[in-house]
Amino acid sequence: MAYVKWTALALVALVVAAFLHWSLPSRDIVRILGTEVARSDAEVSNQAGQEVSRTRDIRFIKAATADGAPMVYRNEDTDWGWPPYFKFDTANLAAEADNRISTETEPRWTIVTHYGWRITWLSTFPNAVSLSPAEGPDQTLIPWFNIVVLALLAAAVFFIRRKALALLGLDD
CATH class of the missing domain: 2.40.50 (OB fold (Dihydrolipoamide Acetyltransferase, E2P))
Structure with missing residues (x-):
């Protein structure tokens, strides 16, 4: 069961990393x-649901x-x-x-x-x-914007995880 959990977490991390790599x-x-x-x-649908070019x-x-x-x-x-x-x-x-x-x-x-x-x-x-x-x-190009965004995301994940563990009574 531990393999399923870690595989699922790895897949979620991979999808998030790909999304960030594409977007940033x-x-x-x-x-x-x-x-x-x-x-x-391109063929698109109009408001009536008809395909139009x-x-x-x-x-x-x-x-x-x-x-x-x-x-x-x-x-x-x-x-x-x-x-x-x-x-x-x-x-x-x-x-x-x-x-x-x-x-x-x-x-x-x-x-x-x-x-x-x-x-x-x-x-x-x-x-x-x-x-x-x-x-x-x-x-040399240093990606300062990406560094700040990733640091803020890491801090948000850290604090959300910490708060969730505290609410569940699992914190140390």
Whole structure:
């Protein structure tokens, strides 16, 4: 029975870790190669429950890492949805990216803040949230926001667990 309990706890921890890894911001240092707009058709249900076709434009930022590996970022507004980045400036970010295009001989390194994962076989792309200049391809980026969020979550879990054990009379 102990194996079932620990397996269940491990699965919950894995799901929470994956959710946090997908939702919290990550930063990459890349050289921007260009931008692109692609049209996407999706079937959605309207209020009457009927399937209707919805067309939308998706912007992409094409980039390369210092070792030459390609990286593609989606550039869509998050609006008021999850994760709560409240991004409403897709067109401005595309213009910023176009302004930062550089060549391999004269690179301009850029820090791309994004969330999400690049899964090639599912054609999913991380969503770019902001761009800022980088000192170079080997600049050290410390994820202070993520450290604070994870520390606050750990403290909340600690205090909730402590309070629950006290209410159950199981505290030491």
